[in-house]
C-alpha cells in the first residue's frame with residue numbers, strides 16, 4: 001500500500017490570464033489531498049464523490065491518469081482511495097492535487113521513477129484533456145511546492161505572512177469558468193484582451209515584490225487583480241462581500257483565487273491581523289481556512 005499527497009494552492013496573481021500565456025504567481029498552501037493505492041485485479045476509485053471504476057463523469061481526472069498509466073506501463077487493476085482536506089471545486093486546486101498525487105502514487109506503485117518535471121507535465125496534460133484548456137500552473141505548483149512564477153517555472157521566495165481563505169461553499173467548475181472567459185474574449189476581444197494583458201503585468205511587477213517581502217505592495221496589486229477579474233465576469237456577490245470584509249479588517253489585499261464564480265477568496269495579512277481578518281470573513285458568511293505557504297510539493301507519505 002502506498003500513500004502520496006499533494007498540496008492545494010492559491011494564486012497571488014494571474015488566474016485566467018495565464019490560460020492565454022500571461023504570467024502568473026501561485027503559492028502552494030498547507031492543505032493536502034492524499035491518494036492511497038494498492039494492487040488489485042480490477043480498478044476501483046473511492047472518494048467523497050463515490051466509488052467507481054474508470055468513470056469520466058464522477059472521477060474524470062483520476063480516470064485520465066489511470067488511462068495514461070495503462071499506455072506507459074501494464075497493471076491489472078488498482079484499489080485507489082482519495083481523502084482530501086482541499087474542498088472540491090473551490091479554487092484551491094483540488095483537481096491538480098488529486099491528479100498529481102495519483103500520478104506519484106501510480107509511479108511509486110509501478111516503480112517507474114518519474115522525475116518531478118515529468119509528473120508536472122503529465123498532470124498538465126491531464127488537466128488540459130479534462131478541462132479543454134488549462135495552464136500548467138496548478139499542476140506545477142502542487143508538484144513542486146513553494147511560490148512559482150509561470151510560464152518561467154521559476155521558484156520565488158516563500159511568502160511569510162498570514163494567508164486566510166474564505167470559502168463561499170458555492171461549487172464552481174473551472175472548465176465552465178474558463179469557457180465563459182473564452183466566450184467573452186471572442187465577443188469583445190478589444191476589451192478583454194487588454195484586461196488579460198494587464199493581469200499579466202501584475203506578475204511581472206509582483207516577482208520582485210514577493211522576493212523582497214513587500215507584502216503591502218503585493219496586497220495592493222492583488223486588489224487591482226480582483227478588479228480586473230471582476231471585469232471579465234469571474235467574481236460574484238458572495239465572493240465580493242468576503243473580499244471587502246477582509247480588506248476592511250486588516251488584510252494587505254484580497255481577491256478571488258482560482259477559477260472564481262463561487263469557490264474561494266484569499267487574503268494575505270500581517271500575522272497579527274490574521275484573527276481579525278478571519279473573523280470578518282466568517283461574519284460575512286465565509287467558511288474560513290487559515291493556512292501558510294508550504295515548500296512541500298507532492299510526496300510519498302508512506303510505502
Ligand SMILES: Nc1ncnc2c1ncn2[C@@H]1O[C@H](COP(=O)(O)OP(=O)(O)OP(=O)(O)O)[C@@H](O)[C@H]1O
Nearest residue numbers: 047084088089090091092093094095173174258259
Ligand atoms: N477529493 C477529490 N476526490 C475526487 N475527485 C476530486 C477531488 N478533488 C477534486 N476532484 C475532481 O476535481 C474536480 C474539481 O476541479 P476544478 O478544477 O473544477 O476545481 P478546483 O481544482 O477545486 O478549483 P481551481 O481549478 O479553480 O483551483 C471535481 O469535480 C472532481 O472531478
Ligand SMILES: C[C@@](O)(CCO)CC(=O)[O-]
Nearest residue numbers: 015016134135137258259
Ligand atoms: C482559471 C485557471 O487560470 C486557474 C484555475 O485554478 C485555469 C488554469 O490556469 O488552468
Ligand SMILES: [Mg+2]
Nearest residue numbers: 093095096174
Ligand atoms: Mg482545478
